[in-house]
Amino acid sequence: MPTRFLDRYYTPGVAFKRAPLRKAAVLFVATVCLCLCGLLYLQLEQSRRHDLNQAQIASSNLTRAMAQQAEDTFMKADLVLTSLVDWIQVDGFGPALRPRLQKTFARRVLSLEQLHGILLFDQKGQWIVTSFESLPRGPGVADRDYFKFHQQNVTSAAHIGAAIRSRENGEWIIPVSKRINDKNGQFQGVLLAGIKMSYFDQFFKSFSIDDNGSMFMALTDGTLLARRPFVESQIGTSLARNEIFQTLLPQASSGNAMLTSVVDGIVRLFGYRQLEAYPLVVSSASSRDSILAGWYDTAFRSGLIVALVMLGVALFGWVFLRQVRVGERVEADLRKAQEALELIATHDSLTGLANRRLFERALDIEFGRGARQSSALSLIMLDIDYFKRYNDTYGHVVGDHCLAQVARAIKGCCHRKADLAVRYGGEEFAVLLPDTDIHGAMTLAEQIRRSVMDKNISHTGSPTGYVTVSLGCYSFVPTGRDSMEVFIQRADAALYQAKHAGRNRSAVLSMEGHVEALMRSDR
Known part of the structure; x- marks a missing residue:
């Protein structure tokens, strides 16, 4: 094989110059350890994303069920109120009709377990007829927000107000009310159906969530109506500065987001949904720690295993470096073989x-x-x-x-x-x-x-x-x-x-x- 060209274009020990074996061994051990850490990170990140994705799916399904239940609950009350308002606006609510109205109200309350009661108020906010056997005593409800709303708005649509305590028995209720007009369209009073807050509390409890999880229902303006866990002092508070109401709902009527609760400061994965028929928002949330509890355990065990493997690799590298001097004895032979390969190549x-x-x-x-x-x-x-x-x-x-x-x-x-x-x-x-x-x-x-x-x-x-x-x-x-x-x-x-x-x-x-x-x- 001719070699005259190699004399001019090939310099032994330059083209194939390599780093000292010890440095190469250290680099190898470091590379293996970095690769192990990288693989561990990728595996854990993929697992974490999978757990969060599953939690998002579960959260979306839960909020869908909550929205459907809430819509059904308020729609049934709305239908009851609509039929009664149509009747009252035609026949009125004079003294002769009140006994019949009372019995009808009572029957309707018995037919719907979510109803606390049905109450009819005149244009001054005084009790006229209720589903209870006796009328409450007191100054009336002219000071209630829902009553003021109907005085000022001619809409015939049902109005859902902030949660209040019933003046009948002190129970927390969510008022669903409709305006009553006379034949000329003038304001004559308000018909109200009270939805038991305990009804939603029982519904919320039917779902399995972690100890730090939460569920709530609120008006679209952020007013809290019901929540699990139930904290009486929080009912009626505003969630308007919550990111769900400030940022997310204006962009989409439903979705998921990892947020810090403005109520208790716990980081949770929130699923939220705004009802189509009523100005209500429902949300369910699972704490990030509970969602990733299994992942934390896996991360600890995987990290421990990788640490042991890295320790083994490091020990092997240390032993290998001690044997490098033996390998250096054959360096000259390897170089000659390398030059021969260059001729072939x-x-x-x-x-x-x-x-x-x-x-x-x-x-x-x-x-x-x-x-x-x-x-x-x-x-x-x-x-x-x-x-x-x-x-x-x-x-x-x-x-x-x-x-x-x-x-x-x-x-x-x-x-x-x-x-x-x-x-x-x-x-x-x-x-x-x-x-x-x-x-x-x-x-x-x-x-x-x-x-x-x-x-x-x-x-x-x-x-x-x-x-x-x-x-x-x-x-x-x-x-x-x-x-x-x-x-x-x-x-x-x-x-x-x-x-x-x-x-x-x-x-x-x-x-x-x-x-x-x-x-x-x-x-």
């Missing part, structure tokens, strides 16, 4: 010419040398004419023999030590010529072309009847900012012009990129 086994790897290294070196010395650098690209036909006619074994013969012809024309003959790929070859201008390149190209012809390699698929080659030449003076790809492309362009002009000839590409000459010397 830089030459084509079939033709004995340099391969593309050595060619690219040589280009890099010669570009730098040419730029420093302002000397011309030339490149000849050539390939065998109609070689596919040759392989199809004679077979690949004979084709390989043909490639070897052409390679010998090329090597026979490269007399200088600096000239580098390369098998560029397939049937294509290259010759790198340092310190050579375009005239010298063209002269050598013609020598190679004639040398191949002189081999008289039979080729029935060629118009000439024997193997010929086409060659493209390009030369320039490197500047230090040149592109190897462009250098090769321009020589290749000259080769293409030679083939396009009829093959079995040499072409020269000028530095401006124009084909300046085509040469052929037919026998």
Whole structure:
């Protein structure tokens, strides 16, 4: 195998210089530990996201169920009030009708377990008829917000007010009320159905949530109506500054978010939903700690296992480093083997010419040398004419023999030590010529072309009847900012012009990129 090119383009101990083995071992141990930590982080992060995603799904399902239950509860009360208001507005609520109204109210309350009672007030807020057997005593309800609302608004829609204590028995209720008008549309009173807060409390308790979880129902203005856990002092307080009401609800009527509760400061995953039919918002929340309790346990156990593995790797690295000195004894032998591998790696086994790897290294070196010395650098690209036909006619074994013969012809024309003959790929070859201008390149190209012809390699698929080659030449003076790809492309362009002009000839590409000459010397 020729080695004259390696003397110029290969420096043992430089191209394959490596870090000291001890540093490499330390780097390896550190890399393994970092990889283990990275894998642990990815696994735990994926697990955490999965747990949070499952919690979001559960939260969405729970708030959907809460919204449906709340809507059904208020809709039934609304329907009862609507039918009664229609009746009262037609027949009135004179003294003769009041006993009948009382019995009807009582029956309706018994038919709906969520109802605390039904109460009718006149235009001054005084009790007229209730579902209870006796009328409460007192100043009336003219001071209640729901009563004032109906005095000031002519809407016939049901109004849901803030939670209040019943003046009948002190029980917490959520008032659902409707305005009563006379035949002229003038305000005549209010009909109210009280929804037991205990009804929602029992409904909330039917769901399993963690000790720090919470559920609530509020008006759309943020007024808290019901909550689990029930804290009496919080009923009626405003949640308006809660991020659900300030930010999330204006963007979407339902969703999930990890928030810090404004009520107790606990971080929870909140699911929220605004009812379509009524100005109500329901929300359920599970504390972040309860959602991730299993994940925390997994993270601890996984972290412990990874820590033990890392300790084992570190111990192994320590033992390994102690054995490095023994390994250093074979360093010289390894270096020699490395150099031998380099010889194999830089030459084509079939033709004995340099391969593309050595060619690219040589280009890099010669570009730098040419730029420093302002000397011309030339490149000849050539390939065998109609070689596919040759392989199809004679077979690949004979084709390989043909490639070897052409390679010998090329090597026979490269007399200088600096000239580098390369098998560029397939049937294509290259010759790198340092310190050579375009005239010298063209002269050598013609020598190679004639040398191949002189081999008289039979080729029935060629118009000439024997193997010929086409060659493209390009030369320039490197500047230090040149592109190897462009250098090769321009020589290749000259080769293409030679083939396009009829093959079995040499072409020269000028530095401006124009084909300046085509040469052929037919026998």
